[in-house]
Amino acid sequence: MSSQRDVAKKANVSFMTVSRVINDHNNVKKETREKVLKAINELGYYPNAAARALNRNKTNVIGIIVPYYEHFLASPYFVELLLEIEKYVTLNGYDLIFNTSKTKFFNKDYSILYKQRKVDGLIILAPSIHEKSLEELVHENIPFVIVGGMEENKYINCVDIDNIKGTREAVNYLLNLGHKRIGLVTGISYVMDGRQRLQGYINTLNSHNIEIDNNLIFKGDFTEKSGYDALYYFFSLKHSPTAVFCSNDHMALGVYKAAHEKNITIPGNLSVIGFDDIKLASYITPPLTTIRQPIEILGKTTAKLMIDCIEKKLKAVRKIVINPELIIRSSCRQIE
Numbered sequence: 001m002s003s004q005r006d007v008a009k010k011a012n013v014s015f016m017t018v019s020r021v022i023n024d025h026n027n028v029k030k031e032t033r034e035k036v037l038k039a040i041n042e043l044g045y046y047p048n049a050a051a052r053a054l055n056r057n058k059t060n061v062i063g064i065i066v067p068y069y070e071h072f073l074a075s076p077y078f079v080e081l082l083l084e085i086e087k088y089v090t091l092n093g094y095d096l097i098f099n100t101s102k103t104k105f106f107n108k109d110y111s112i113l114y115k116q117r118k119v120d121g122l123i124i125l126a127p128s129i130h131e132k133s134l135e136e137l138v139h140e141n142i143p144f145v146i147v148g149g150m151e152e153n154k155y156i157n158c159v160d161i162d163n164i165k166g167t168r169e170a171v172n173y174l175l176n177l178g179h180k181r182i183g184l185v186t187g188i189s190y191v192m193d194g195r196q197r198l199q200g201y202i203n204t205l206n207s208h209n210i211e212i213d214n215n216l217i218f219k220g221d222f223t224e225k226s227g228y229d230a231l232y233y234f235f236s237l238k239h240s241p242t243a244v245f246c247s248n249d250h251m252a253l254g255v256y257k258a259a260h261e262k263n264i265t266i267p268g269n270l271s272v273i274g275f276d277d278i279k280l281a282s283y284i285t286p287p288l289t290t291i292r293q294p295i296e297i298l299g300k301t302t303a304k305l306m307i308d309c310i311e312k313k314l315k316a317v318r319k320i321v322i323n324p325e326l327i328i329r330s331s332c333r334q335i336e
Contacts, residue, residue, distance in 0.1 A: 064098050143313075161298065175204075183244040224254035230255060249278045
């Protein structure tokens with residue numbers, strides 16, 4: 001394997017000149033830089049990333065902390081979001097490393113990744129509201145951005161969807177179709193998205209002077225199984241709902257599966273609406289009406305804010321809220 005000294009010898013320059021080119025110093029003549037780069041290419045030399053990080057005090061790596069693995073694996077939304085973040089950071093010369101929590105509540109010192117110079121900053125997806133380590137990141141002045149949740153903390157950079165607005169649009173759509181008994185499959189209570197979608201449901205019904213029936217609220221956890229269980233629960237009630245709002249699309253898939261088993265037609269016997277607009281939502285039968293999170297915009301905005309925190313050393317904390325969109329398909333019907 002070629003070394004930096006081999007490159008210097010082939011390009012007929014000093015070892016220090018090669019180092020300056022590798023670390024992108026601007027005090028190297030254009031012709032010399034081109035000669036060194038040509039030698040690097042011909043020899044197939046790969047600079048030592050750890051050494052470059054020490055020399056430049058920069059790794060060009062961003063860490064992504066993904067949620068509790070059962071929550072993460074349950075939602076295609078996170079996979080789609082990760083791909084969009086990766087697309088943008090790669091275009092801007094950064095790589096990603098991933099770390100996932102093995103517990104529901106992170107409470108792990110992720111500052112170590114930064115202190116050990118493994119990353120230049122951290123993106124944290126859907127942290128638990130019980131998460132304590134975020135305060136440590138603020139205290140240590142470590143660049144980081146969270147996606148979803150805890151946006152009320154004035155010291156934390158955050159990108160999020162307007163969950164209250166999205167839920168309001170979903171429930172209002174069902175109300176306008178004539179539904180009055182609207183079931184809710186909640187998300188995880190310790191994740192802010194889950195709490196906000198529950199609050200949006202309650203606020204919207206209250207605004208229409210519809211009394212909240214706790215029997216119509218099923219405690220879900222964003223998994224397909226909780227949607228499946230919710231359908232069986234709702235249809236065990238004396239008065240089952242005519243429509244169900246699921247706090248994510250994955251739970252709506254579980255509702256579909258259970259409805260099929262019980263010969264409950266969608267939307268004939270039950271209207272169903274989800275949240276996220278995962279790719280599968282438009283391919284199931286009937287295609288799912290849902291609230292779209294603009295994943296491409298969310299991913300790019302998150303990545304850009306992270307890079308700005310690293311490169312521009314932002315002083316002012318930024319809170320970016322992105323509007324969702326109601327996508328009407330065929331899973332809901334008008335009540336006569």
